[in-house]
Amino acid sequence: MSEKYYIKTFGCQMNVYDSSRIADMLKKEGYEETKHQNEADIVLFNTCHIREKAAEKLFSDLGRAHLIQLERSEAGKDTIIGVVGCVVQAEDEQIIKRAPYVDFAVGPLMYHKIPQLLQKIQQNREEHGFVETDFPAESKFDFLPENRAQGACSYLAVQEGCNNFCTYCVVPYTRGVEYSRPVAEVVKEAKRLVETGTLEINLLGQNVNSYHGEDENGKERGLAYLLHKIAEIDGLKRIRYTTSYPADMSDDLIACHKDISILMPYLHLPVQSGSDRILKAMNRRHNSADYLRVVEKLYAANPLLKMSSDFIVGFPGESDDDFQKTLDIVNKVKYIQAFSFKYSRRAGTPAAVMDNQVEEKVKKERLDILQTLLFDYQDKFNKSCIGKTMPVLLEQKGRHKGQLIGRTPYMQNLHVETKSDNMNKIINVVVSEATTNSLSGKEI
Numbered sequence: 001m002s003e004k005y006y007i008k009t010f011g012c013q014m015n016v017y018d019s020s021r022i023a024d025m026l027k028k029e030g031y032e033e034t035k036h037q038n039e040a041d042i043v044l045f046n047t048c049h050i051r052e053k054a055a056e057k058l059f060s061d062l063g064r065a066h067l068i069q070l071e072r073s074e075a076g077k078d079t080i081i082g083v084v085g086c087v088v089q090a091e092d093e094q095i096i097k098r099a100p101y102v103d104f105a106v107g108p109l110m111y112h113k114i115p116q117l118l119q120k121i122q123q124n125r126e127e128h129g130f131v132e133t134d135f136p137a138e139s140k141f142d143f144l145p146e147n148r149a150q151g152a153c154s155y156l157a158v159q160e161g162c163n164n165f166c167t168y169c170v171v172p173y174t175r176g177v178e179y180s181r182p183v184a185e186v187v188k189e190a191k192r193l194v195e196t197g198t199l200e201i202n203l204l205g206q207n208v209n210s211y212h213g214e215d216e217n218g219k220e221r222g223l224a225y226l227l228h229k230i231a232e233i234d235g236l237k238r239i240r241y242t243t244s245y246p247a248d249m250s251d252d253l254i255a256c257h258k259d260i261s262i263l264m265p266y267l268h269l270p271v272q273s274g275s276d277r278i279l280k281a282m283n284r285r286h287n288s289a290d291y292l293r294v295v296e297k298l299y300a301a302n303p304l305l306k307m308s309s310d311f312i313v314g315f316p317g318e319s320d321d322d323f324q325k326t327l328d329i330v331n332k333v334k335y336i337q338a339f340s341f342k343y344s345r346r347a348g349t350p351a352a353v354m355d356n357q358v359e360e361k362v363k364k365e366r367l368d369i370l371q372t373l374l375f376d377y378q379d380k381f382n383k384s385c386i387g388k389t390m391p392v393l394l395e396q397k398g399r400h401k402g403q404l405i406g407r408t409p410y411m412q413n414l415h416v417e418t419k420s421d422n423m424n425k426i427i428n429v430v431v432s433e434a435t436t437n438s439l440s441g442k443e444i
């Protein structure tokens with residue numbers, strides 16, 4: 001019987017993608033996936049460092065994994081515990097110091113080393129506690145097995161890292177400087193995803209719209225060029241890209257929203273705050289007027305386009321007036337979905353040592369007010385879909401027999417009664433009910 005692995009993923013879509021690539025590597029080495037941690041011979045945590053809570057969760061999960069490791073050991077079974085991802089890059093050797101039962105810890109740019117580390121540990125169980133946190137010269141993508149469809153919707157990393165250094169953010173430190181994969185490599189991977197069953201590709205990057213990969217002639221190409229190339233792939237029905245940085249929304253990229261019919265009419269474009277003073281303190285390269293200009297151009301390119309965003313409340317120095325400006329921008333753009341967070345102090349970032357930190361109580365109050373407003377727009381948009389026909393890509397079984405769940409072009413979850421062999425297909429549905437979080441409807 002082959003050995004089993006279990007991966008728990010925290011954080012962003014890039015981590016979800018990384019976990020699927022780690023799984024590909026482990027499968028190639030002959031391991032089998034399990035969804036049950038207590039039957040896993042290898043337990044992996046793919047971690048997120050973006051906010052304090054995400055990192056704390058890791059250590060409570062590790063504590064539980066240790067108990068399972070001890071129980072299994074009494075039954076004569078070995079369990080290798082590994083931690084990968086951004087917490088490793090940030091904490092380095094500290095992870096093993098704090099959790100000495102962790103067998104290896106690997107940063108986000110080094111996970112292609114995992115099979116070698118596993119071998120090393122299995123050969124000599126006395127030796128463990130390896131930490132790999134280099135920013136290597138080679139690209140990890142060169143060492144990974146070919147990517148296969150993760151289902152009808154697949155992620156494809158085209159860019160990694162960030163050079164923006166927003167003053168609150170750990171990403172430039174944990175994921176390193178920007179790296180763009182060459183055009184041909186991305187197109188090859190996209191074709192393979194489609195051949196293995198993908199209908200929707202989501203191009204991923206921390207700063208995806210600053211993509212600048214080389215083409216076959218060594219010429220640097222932007223995301224617009226890449227999108228056109230990918231849109232040519234036969235059988236591909238939908239394209240998305242995320243996450244974009246407002247100041248890097250070039251006109252040729254905006255034009256893609258008019259010219260590429262399979263580019264979905266939904267864009268995640270984090271604004272973070274509506275106050276110019278705070279945006280400056282955050283070191284964002286846009287003010288609120290710049291942002292609104294980009295949004296207008298996008299709405300002009302595709303009048304059906306809708307937006308989502310990320311927000312931070314309680315950034316150091318944020319006054320009531322600054323916060324009001326964030327509410328104002330929400331009222332102007334009318335986001336249909338959003339993620340909003342209380343500012344979290346991250347060691348090593350400039351904002352963590354700013355002396356005008358906002359009280360926790362104020363952060364909480366502002367978050368509540370902002371989320372109420374955001375949910376209201378989300379709810380209104382969902383309700384406005386009632387009576388409309390939407391193409392839905394079915395990708396999950398529903399709770400009831402005969403029910404499947406799919407995604408609309410706007411990333412809403414939609415429940416529908418339909419035959420089970422419609423799974424992984426796009427069907428047309430008339431929306432009949434809507435809540436803040438999901439839709440349901442009838443197949444036509």
Ligand code: 5AD
Binds near residue numbers: 168270341342344
């Ligand atoms: N505190 C709170 N939110 C943060 N984000 C990034 N860093 C922090 C932080 N220190 C949020 C931003 C970003 C999203 C991925 O996480 O809104 O867009």
Ligand code: SF4
Binds near residue numbers: 165170171172207245
């Ligand atoms: Fe972090 Fe800013 Fe880069 Fe986004 S653009 S990953 S928030 S530093």
